[in-house]
Amino acid sequence: MAELNKDKFQIIGCVNSDAEAIVRPNLTYWQDAWRRLKQNKVAIFSLILLGVIAIMCAFGPWIGKLISGVDYSIQNHNPAALNAKPGTLNINKEGQQLGKYIFGTDNLGRDIFGRLWVGGRVSIAIGLAGTLIEVFVGAIYGGVSGYFGGLVDDIMMRIVEVLNSIPYMIVVILMAVIFQKQGMGTILLALCITGWTGMARLIRGQVMQLKESEYVLAAQALGADSKRIIYKHLIPNTIGIIIIYMTFDIPSFIFAEAFLSFIGLGIQPPNTSWGAMAAFGQQVMDFYPHELLFPAIAISLTMLSFNLLGDGLRDALDPKLRN
Incomplete structure (x- = not known):
């Protein structure tokens, strides 16, 4: 019978000195979310595309002036320059x-290239501003409703249901009648009067789940008031949901503005937006299709990029998908 002893065995792959070493790097929640987002090539491509669109909206009119030789707002009275096709040379009277x-x-x-990016400023500004207003109002309203519950929650949610039953088109028409003109302020006011209700419901549901957590109970035991618990504990822990909601809400605002401008209730001349440009391009699309094509592509790419980025953020910010 063979004798067995320690000299005949060798430990492979592990030694006592590093047996308890932490191999995986210590990552915070946001660092891990960014790591997983970078693995999603579609989301990263959408993020890069949105960055390019933002840069062009900032510097596009200036670039267009360098290329065409005139400012986007200058009218060219040369008959050959009216409804000119893409690539047409800009030749003055001399x-x-x-x-x-x-x-x-x-x-x-007028140069469509420069006007396209000026219109993009208006459309994206309405999308960002409207979403921020919705998130701010909806997060506070839903947080208060979900935390207190009971009669307070019932009353606040009945108000939300009443507002949610009002079509935003009626609100837009009423705002146009009251203010006698349509602009960014009127559109934002009309879209935000009832638009925040979705965010309020979402945050209310999240807060109702989080308010039974141990850290909330500990804060209550230490004497923290309701205002501090809502602002310091509950709403910050819903930030992932809020970010995802924003990426889906921004394109809905852009589309709503484009639709309102398309039917004549949005941005009015001489100002412009992608929706206003598409509205005019639709009237002459049989003869000059490029006047509809370029704003339509800009709207489509922006909305698609935000939606794909939102899908990527939803996967990256979900702790259940962490591996």
Whole structure:
């Protein structure tokens, strides 16, 4: 019978000195979420595309002026420059070549490239501002309703249901009648009067789950008042849900503005937006399809990018998917 002793065995892959070493790096919740988001190539591509669109909205009109030789707001009275096709040369009355209209011109001879990015400023600004207002109002309202519950919750939720039953189109028409004009402020007011109710319901549900957590009970035992618990503990712990909601809410605002401008209740001339440009382009699409094509592509790419980024953030911020 063979004798067994320690000299005949060798430990492989582990030694006593590093047996309890932590191999996996210590990551915070947000660091781990960013790590998982970077693994989603579609979400990262959408984020890069949104960055490019934002840069073009900031510097596009200036770039268009360099390329075409004129400012986007300047009307060209040369008949050859009216409704010009993409790539048409910009030639003044003296026959001098000033530049090129890479996206063509509209019926007044204005450069569509520059106007496209100016309109993008308006559309994206309405999307961002409207979403921030909705999130701010809805998060506070839903947090208070979910935390107190009972009669307070019943009354606040009945108010939400009443507001949610009012079509936003009626509100837009009423705002147009009251203020006698349509602009960014009127559109934001009309869309936000009832739009925050969805966020309020979402935050209310999350707060009702979180308020029974140990850290909330500990804060209550230490004497923290309701205001501190809501602002310091409950709402910050719903920040992941809020970020995901924002990425889906911004494109809905952009589309709502485009729709309102398309039917004549949105941005009015001489101001412009993607919806206003699409509305005019639709009228002449049989003869000059490029005047509808470029704003439609801008709207589609922006909305698609926000939605794909929202899908990626939803996966990255979900702790259940951590591995």
